[in-house]
């Protein structure tokens with residue numbers, strides 16, 4: 051989300067005049083190899099401690115940070131949890147016949163999104 055610098059701001063190396071449009075690049079942290087073991091791969095271990103328990107990481111700030119952080123964070127997390135849990139309980143997910151792998155790379159733009167792909171959702175339980 052874009053932010054406008056309200057005051058003039060300077061360090062030894064850089065200078066931002068007031069009213070400068072600032073676009074924070076969250077990928078600089080979310081894909082930082084100094085913060086993450088495998089930043090380019092889906093890796094749930096990033097969020098597990100040495101005992102295999104979930105641990106929150108402050109480097110994972112997809113909802114922004116500071117005074118203007120996302121107000122929908124809790125709602126979004128609850129919605130994603132409910133949706134993802136229902137889908138995982140209801141279906142097996144598998145590649146369509148003849149497809150060997152998906153393209154795991156993200157498309158980075160204003161938002162980060164995956165390449166288009168087809169996947170088969172096979173019901174876990176039959177209706178009968």
Ligand code: HEM
Pocket residue numbers: 051112113114115116117118119120121122123125126
């Ligand atoms: C996965 C879902 C979501 C993600 C990743 C997300 C991410 C973000 C990010 C990065 C910001 C900018 C924070 C900043 O500038 O520091 C933001 C702001 C905001 N988000 Fe979300 N958001 C999500 C869902 C939602 C939902 C469900 C709502 C409302 C129901 C919501 C409402 C807002 C609002 C109102 C702001 C502006 C806050 C402000 O400027 O004070 N977001 N969000």
